Amino acid sequence: MANKPRRNPKMDYSSVSKKEPKLKPGAKLWIRFSVAVLLVAFFVVMILTGAPGLGVAKVSEVKTGIDIRGGVSATLYPDVDDINEVTDDQLRIIKGILEQRIEAQGTFDYNMSPDYENKRLLLEIPYSGGGSTNPQKVIDDLGEMALLTFREVDPEQYVINEVTGAFEYLPTDMIAVEGYDIESAEAVYIENKPTIALTFTEEGAQKFSDVTKRLYPTKSPLAIYLDDQFISAPNVEGWINSGEAIIRGSFTVDEAIDIANKLQYGALPFAMAAKEINSITPTLGESALSVTLNAAIVALILVILFMLFRYRLPGVVASLGLIGLVASIIFWISAFNASITLPGIAGIILTIGMGVDANVIIYERIKEEIRRGIGLQEAIDIGFKRAFSTILDANVTTLITGGALYIVGSGPIKGFALTLIIGIIMSFFTALVVVKWLLKALASLKVFKSKWFYGVKKEVAK
Amino acid sequence: MIDMIGKRKYMFILSAALILIGVLFLLINGGFNWDIQFEGGTIIKIEMYDDSYEAVTVESDIENLIGKNVTVQKEKTFNPDDQSNSIALLSLKVAKDNTLTSEEINAVVDFLTLEYNVKAGTQPQIKSVEPFIGVELRNKALMAAGWAMLLIVIYVGIRFRVMSGVSAALFGIVALVHDALIMLSVYTVFNIPVNEVFVAAILTIIGYSMNDTIVIYDRIRENSALMHKADLETMVNTSVVQSLPRTINTLVTTLLTITTLFVFATIFNVESIRQFAFPLIIGLTSGSYSSIFIATPLWMVWRKYRIKKKILDAKV
Numbered sequence: 001m002a003n004k005p006r007r008n009p010k011m012d013y014s015s016v017s018k019k020e021p022k023l024k025p026g027a028k029l030w031i032r033f034s035v036a037v038l039l040v041a042f043f044v045v046m047i048l049t050g051a052p053g054l055g056v057a058k059v060s061e062v063k064t065g066i067d068i069r070g071g072v073s074a075t076l077y078p079d080v081d082d083i084n085e086v087t088d089d090q091l092r093i094i095k096g097i098l099e100q101r102i103e104a105q106g107t108f109d110y111n112m113s114p115d116y117e118n119k120r121l122l123l124e125i126p127y128s129g130g131g132s133t134n135p136q137k138v139i140d141d142l143g144e145m146a147l148l149t150f151r152e153v154d155p156e157q158y159v160i161n162e163v164t165g166a167f168e169y170l171p172t173d174m175i176a177v178e179g180y181d182i183e184s185a186e187a188v189y190i191e192n193k194p195t196i197a198l199t200f201t202e203e204g205a206q207k208f209s210d211v212t213k214r215l216y217p218t219k220s221p222l223a224i225y226l227d228d229q230f231i232s233a234p235n236v237e238g239w240i241n242s243g244e245a246i247i248r249g250s251f252t253v254d255e256a257i258d259i260a261n262k263l264q265y266g267a268l269p270f271a272m273a274a275k276e277i278n279s280i281t282p283t284l285g286e287s288a289l290s291v292t293l294n295a296a297i298v299a300l301i302l303v304i305l306f307m308l309f310r311y312r313l314p315g316v317v318a319s320l321g322l323i324g325l326v327a328s329i330i331f332w333i334s335a336f337n338a339s340i341t342l343p344g345i346a347g348i349i350l351t352i353g354m355g356v357d358a359n360v361i362i363y364e365r366i367k368e369e370i371r372r373g374i375g376l377q378e379a380i381d382i383g384f385k386r387a388f389s390t391i392l393d394a395n396v397t398t399l400i401t402g403g404a405l406y407i408v409g410s411g412p413i414k415g416f417a418l419t420l421i422i423g424i425i426m427s428f429f430t431a432l433v434v435v436k437w438l439l440k441a442l443a444s445l446k447v448f449k450s451k452w453f454y455g456v457k458k459e460v461a462k
Numbered sequence: 463m464i465d466m467i468g469k470r471k472y473m474f475i476l477s478a479a480l481i482l483i484g485v486l487f488l489l490i491n492g493g494f495n496w497d498i499q500f501e502g503g504t505i506i507k508i509e510m511y512d513d514s515y516e517a518v519t520v521e522s523d524i525e526n527l528i529g530k531n532v533t534v535q536k537e538k539t540f541n542p543d544d545q546s547n548s549i550a551l552l553s554l555k556v557a558k559d560n561t562l563t564s565e566e567i568n569a570v571v572d573f574l575t576l577e578y579n580v581k582a583g584t585q586p587q588i589k590s591v592e593p594f595i596g597v598e599l600r601n602k603a604l605m606a607a608g609w610a611m612l613l614i615v616i617y618v619g620i621r622f623r624v625m626s627g628v629s630a631a632l633f634g635i636v637a638l639v640h641d642a643l644i645m646l647s648v649y650t651v652f653n654i655p656v657n658e659v660f661v662a663a664i665l666t667i668i669g670y671s672m673n674d675t676i677v678i679y680d681r682i683r684e685n686s687a688l689m690h691k692a693d694l695e696t697m698v699n700t701s702v703v704q705s706l707p708r709t710i711n712t713l714v715t716t717l718l719t720i721t722t723l724f725v726f727a728t729i730f731n732v733e734s735i736r737q738f739a740f741p742l743i744i745g746l747t748s749g750s751y752s753s754i755f756i757a758t759p760l761w762m763v764w765r766k767y768r769i770k771k772k773i774l775d776a777k778v
Contacts, residue, residue: 067734070585075595118598127585139564274564276595279588283509283549287540288732295726295735299719306715343662346738349723350666353716360711361677368704390680393621394673397614401669404610405662408602413662420666 026444033441036434040324047330056334063334065341065415068289070127070282074139077120079271086119086270094272095121098142101261107138121272127282139274148179148263152211153223153233168230169223176211176222177204185263187256188246194256196247198263205243212240226262285342292345299349300326307356311363313453317438318359321430325355328426329419341415351423357394358431362387363455370456376443384436391431395424466702466754467695467762473755477640484647491650497657500600502558502593506567507537508574509584513550520552520578527573530560540730548731552578558593603661607642610665611635614672622679630761634675637749637757641671644748645741659738667745670716674709674753681705682758694769698762702754713750720746 050058057063066073076098078086091114098121102110110125125138153169161168181204188197200208215222215236223233234247251259304322307315329348333340366383374382402424406417442448488494498505517534524532537551554570556562562570571586591599618631642664649656681701689697724739726732 072588275592277564277567277588277590279586281507281509281585281587283584284507284539284587287549287730288735291540291726291730291732292723292735295723298726299722302718302722303715306718310711342734343659343738346723346735349719350716350742353719354670354712356715357673357708357712360708360715364708364711367707386684390677393618393676393680396617397672397676398669400613400617401610401665401672404606404613405665408606409658409662413658416662420669 029437029441029444032437036437039434040320040327043324043327043331047327047334054335055337056331059330062330063337063339064285064289065339065344066124066126066285067280067342068285068340070280070285071125072127072139072277072279073122073124074274074278075120075122075276076142076272077275079273083119088114088116090270091116091119091121098123098272100264101142102138127280139277142272142274148182149175149225150177150208150211150222151175151225152215153221155221167233169221169233171223171225171228171230177207179263180204181207182263185260187253187260190246190248193248194251194253195249196256196260196263198245198247200243200245202243205241208243208245209239209241212236212238224259224263231262232259288342289345292342292349296345296349296352300352303352303356307359311359311455313442313448314359314363314366314435314439314455317435317442318356318363320438321359321435322352322355324434325423325426325430326352328430329422332422332426333418336418338418339415343413344415344419347416347419347423351419351427354398355423355427355430358387358391358427359435361390361394362431362435367454367456370451370454376449376454377440380436380440380443384432388432391428395428398424463700463703465699466706467699467759470755470759470763473759477644477752477756481640481643481647484643484650487647487650491653494646494650495653495655496596496600497655497660498555498558498589498591498596499657500596500603502561502591502596504554504556504560504562504567504590505588506554506570507587508552508554508571509581509586510550510552511579511581513538515552515578517552520554520574523577524554524570524573528562528566528569530556530562530566532556532560538731540732552580558596561592562590564590599658603658607661607665607668610668611638614638614668618672618676618679622683629764630679633757633761633764634672634679636760637675637752638668638671640752640756641667641745641748645745648744649741654737654740657737659734660741663738663741663745666742667749670746671749671752674712674750675757677708678702678705678753678758694762694766698758702758706754709750709754713746716746717743 046054046056047059047062050056050061077083078091078094080086095112095114099112102112102125107125110123112121112123114121123139123142151172152174153172155169157170157172158167159170160166177200181201183199183201183204185196185198188195190197211222216239219235219237221233221235224231232247232249232251234249247259300322304319307318307322309315311318326348329351330340333344362383365387366379369379369382370376372379399421402417402420406414406421409417513536517536520534521532524530524534533555535553535555537553538548539551541547541549552574567588567590571588574580615628615631615635618634619628622630645660645664645667646656648654649660654660678701681704682698685697685701685704689700692700720739720742723735724743727735727739
């Protein structure tokens with residue numbers, strides 16, 4: 001406080017009083033009018049051009065849900081007897097492992113969210129096009145890579161793989177080492193050949209030492225399985241007690257990487273199984289998208305025509321507000337990085353119909369007031385004021401149902417709830433701010449004094 | 463002024479009759495037709511070059527393959543790339559007790575691709591839900607509807623204290639239940655599968671219908687101050703008639719958009735959208751109807767009874 005220099009009133013420029021030029025009442029109307037027009041223009045331009053800085057994409061590039069672009073959504077459940085024994089930590093570890101596995105297969109555009117309450121993972125993999133990856137197969141491979149085991153096998157018991165021609169030993173019960181005993185596994189080049197380098201945990205090193213000590217004199221195979229699926233069966237060439245080992249074989253680089261990934265990420269505390277699968281083909285999604293988009297455009301035109309016919313000048317204003325409303329919904333969906341889903345578009349279409357409700361309530365009120373013989377500006381003011389509580393109450397109830405839907409709904413339905421919620425909030429704002437400012441300015445013009453413009457019988461207003 | 467609430471008895475009877483028809487069909491059908499999403503089961507849809515296959519043959523082939531009963535149907539859908547030709551689909555359904563595992567799904571898809579005329583390079587559409595998840599989803603959806611209704615009662619109760627709020631809210635809820643029952647009746651009569659989309663539609667209608675009722679209540683709240691000399695029935699009727707243009711115009715704009723969606727979805731065979739639009743059309747109509755002919759008159763009848771009772775009590 002003491003350090004704060006005291007201001008000398010005489011030196012204060014602002015104290016030289018200069019009366020602010022008073023805005024003409026008309027000027028205020030037109031400033032607000034311009035702001036309202038700019039707001040609508042802002043949202044429309046934003047969705048037409050996109051604004052990468054704001055994280056807003058062009059309307060044609062807004063992320064679409066897997067129900068449109070195609071893909072797979074699956075719910076993965078722990079394959080255990082008592083689901084209550086699954087801890088959040090375990091779920092988190094599994095999530096991490098599964099993510100690495102998915103990425104190891106070259107799929108990066110996916111979304112995995114844990115549901116700790118219900119002990120499960122929700123996985124969504126969009127179809128990336130080009131036919132390079134098949135999301136359904138990705139989920140299958142996740143299941144395949146369930147439990148990794150190193151087992152002693154009977155060299156006499158094998159089948160020959162019809163495709164690769166390789167010898168595949170039949171799985172036995174003699175499990176020597178398990179997936180979680182492996183600390184790391186990676187594909188490396190040794191002597192110019194793709195090789196897999198393994199590091200075991202302390203416990204794993206002990207187990208591996210025991211089994212190699214037993215097997216190396218006969219150079220027996222120690223086979224690797226994922227569940228009961230045969231992966232590889234390297235022969236034990238020596239007693240390995242360092243906790244580190246390499247697997248040599250005649251595999252390609254890709255095969256080495258693949259096996260290393262399976263060894264590295266094979267250590268799930270328990271298997272996960274997809275109990276709910278929803279796979280949508282891109283073709284069907286696209287076809288539904290084009291139909292709903294056309295329906296949306298036609299619906300918008302029909303509502304605009306209705307509003308113009310029924311309310312004339314306010315109808316024009318409402319239509320402008322409606323275009324701003326639709327643009328703003330798309331803007332916010334994009335800004336929240338949410339996806340447009342088919343039910344979402346249905347939600348937008350519904351909002352086009354319900355979004356004018358606030359306008360209808362206000363305009364009917366204005367009509368009533370005009371009929372009562374009050375001046376135009378006053379009628380508009382009273383109309384907005386009286387309609388406010390009605391619009392507020394009506395919107396809050398819709399918001400409640402929208403919120404409930406958002407909380408319980410799955411992917412596409414969440415999209416619907418989101419558009420509904422954004423639509424309600426934005427229509428509230430559009431009707432009470434944008435439409436009001438536009439209408440009040442326009443109504444101040446002499447040309448628009450006639451009651452005819454407000455859908456009331458032709459007669460000049462006071 | 464038109465008498466909107468004088469004929470209320472007939473309207474009550476009409477609603478009761480519609481709901482009764484629904485209950486009747488429910489008994490005939492032996493319960494709702496739950497979609498696999500709420501019950502469990504598997505649906506696989508695969509794009510075919512044409513529909514020159516025999517559904518029955520596919521059924522027996524698949525049964526031999528995985529040992530589970532399946533139903534195969536031929537379907538068609540709109541083709542965005544070639545509007546003159548629709549896409550032929552093979553739709554395979556498995557009931558809840560036989561829900562396919564991920565491996566079985568792949569076995570079926572691989573088999574069909576190998577043996578039948580499946581369009582090359584296309585992805586199958588698969589929906590598979592284990593029964594326990596279906597039941598969980600169903601309960602969750604019902605809970606959501608319950609919570610939404612409870613919150614609305616509380617909100618409306620607080621906002622409409624003048625109208626003796628809680629009773630107003632409760633009759634508003636009666637109207638909502640009415641709308642939900644009408645929608646369910648239509649579903650049972652036409653045997654449409656009840657799924658998440660349906661729950662979304664019902665919740666939307668709950669919001670819309672309450673919205674509609676509130677606009678009328680709001681008018682009653684306003685008029686009860688302005689017209690305190692008029693008798694209750696006149697005041698309520700005036701309020702309904704005054705808010706009628708709004709009710710009708712909003713119904714028109716909303717129906718206009720959803721009907722457009724429904725017509726497009728029907729013409730171009732987009733089943734998922736059609737399933738969404740149809741219950742909304744029924745619900746929107748029922749929502750506006752119930753606000754005028756169910757919630758408001760019921761509230762008025764109750765109010766009349768209370769006033770009468772008060773006078774009687776005072777006399778005693």
